Amino acid sequence: MELFVRIFDSYVGMLSLFVIAFILGMGVWFYRFFMKKIAEEDQARNNKH
Numbered sequence: 001m002e003l004f005v006r007i008f009d010s011y012v013g014m015l016s017l018f019v020i021a022f023i024l025g026m027g028v029w030f031y032r033f034f035m036k037k038i039a040e041e042d043q044a045r046n047n048k049h
Contacts (some may be wrong), residue, residue, distance in 0.1 A: 007013035 007017060
């Protein structure tokens with residue numbers, strides 16, 4: 001429980017949480033972006049043949 005108090009009570013802890021959330025969000029965004037591009041490329045490849 002002391003860990004949560006330290007994280008939410010200090011500036012460095014809040015900044016760390018923000019960085020972790022940002023990195024996770026960026027990972028989700030990149031995953032969705034690349035999956036969309038792969039699907040578009042597959043669709044274009046299937047339309048050519």
